[in-house]
Amino acid sequence: MFDALAESLEDAWKKLRGQDKIRESNIQEALREVRRALLGADVNLQVVKDFVAEVETKALGADVIAGVRPDQQFIKIVYDQLVEVMGETNVPLAKAETSPTVVLMAGLQGTGKTTATAKLALHLQKLERRALLVATDVYRPAAIDQLVTLGQQINVPVFAMGTDADPVEIARQGVEKAKEMGVDTVIIDTAGRLQIDENMMGELARIKEIVQPHETLLVVDAMTGQEAANLTRTFHEQIGITGAILTKLDGDTRGGAALSVRRISGQPIKFVGVGEKVEALQPFYPDRMASRILGMGDVLTLVEKAQEEIDLV
């Protein structure tokens, strides 16, 4: 499947190859293939439209570099634009001047919030930062057990008040507890919720209001399709996010949701989840994501070739 996409892109580049210069007339087919490739990678349609328009503008305005073939120049423009949209470098987790740093996790059902909560705590442990985890999911069966079990696996304490307490109150007391314990980060796991569920979004807003987090992370499944844009928009508008975690990237999805999330929220993707185990968390690298969305290694090799040619001139 991936190969077919990479191939169709290559066909598009090839058509440019015979040309001496990037022109509006010869670029249309290449742009069409870029559009299809991005849609095939699950980038949101509207995001694709804007992106392709930007690429077109850049390509038409590009100076002709003598000796560099237009197809190579075009590939480079597409790739660079993707990396640029994705945010240049990886952005670390916030750290408050006075402890505790409060991190709030949010997202749709089943995206990986609870797992990511434990993963983040382990990541902080490696940076000598101690964390407390707070279990506010009183809805999903055994959600608290799940967080407690994960906490035990990594030796990180979990604050829980059972399933009869109000999630807003659990969050508030959790942060109090963190202050008492003198830990430097408190990570609040929340129940999964649909962005159109007014009650549940209201609850999340109240949790945020009361704990005043330094970081609100939207946890998004990398396999998400067109919906990535809608959910990001609503979470960002109603709650306000400071970043995102993209999970399940150990799969073979191309992960176009990354582009939608970044584009719609303007906030950086800070980490990626690459497995079910608590160690499986990595910083987000925009350039890797860009080549993944465009069709993995093949495109990267093409870009490298193009870069070499450009450097030679």
Place this chain on the structure above:
Amino acid sequence: DKTRRGLINQLKAIVGQGPLNQDAVMEIEALLLQADVGVEATDYIINTLQQKLREEVLPPEQAIAYLKQILRELLEQPYQNSYNPIFVPEKDTLNIWLITGVNGAGKTTTIGKIAHLAQKSGYKCLIAAADTFRAAAVEQVKVWGERSGIDVIANPGKNADPAAVVFDGISAAQARGTELLLIDTAGRLQNKKNLMDELSKIRRIVDKKSPNAKVESLLVLDATLGQNGLRQAEVFSQAAKLSGVVLTKLDGTAKGGVALAVVKELGLPIRFIGAGEGIEDLRPFSSYEFIEALLSG
């Protein structure tokens, strides 16, 4: 708001009462792409529609009726090929439903809902908790079992072998005269070879240990999924010999259009839809409802 207007009105705004033009077709294409139908299946649908439009001039209402017909034929194709449109466990015999899918798709919740429905309909039910991997997965499925008073067969040991739990589950089902055994499996991404091998092994045990049981192997697909859903169906179909699909989380705004591609490419029928986290939030699949929702924008 454009998305709130019905498709018919959108098309009428473009063509008036006249026949569908290219702009109108583009509008339909966008709608399908935004519903995660995917480039290839969308191309197929649009080409079929265009073909018709070349033969006949169609005003918006008729064009949409034709579009719905294309979609409906697509979704109901499996019933032409040996799948029964009615999906119920057979009475007085052992039915085994193996529930599979990637991580977080909604497998365990779906089992809780199906168990409840089957219990209400008078079936003797049992659940096998074969997700021995994820933190508190067994506790989760046990809570679901309790909600409808259905026993859960589990292995209390850590890192128990899921295949052994399946074996125990089938033994218990046979001994108790169970009519519906639901097997909860761990979430797994289809590119993990060892995990897919584990699933094949589970499937083999089901077939071997209970050759006379009526086995259904269902893939749970999250409606928010994009095109990876198709890949999931391909690989799970091999490993677990799938016989159907459950589409979850349709209570959100995602349309689950990739399921259309799954039906088209793999010929698997969609059996249930999940529309919420509650025990009653499971419905039999209706192609009519699905298409109306898909085209509602």
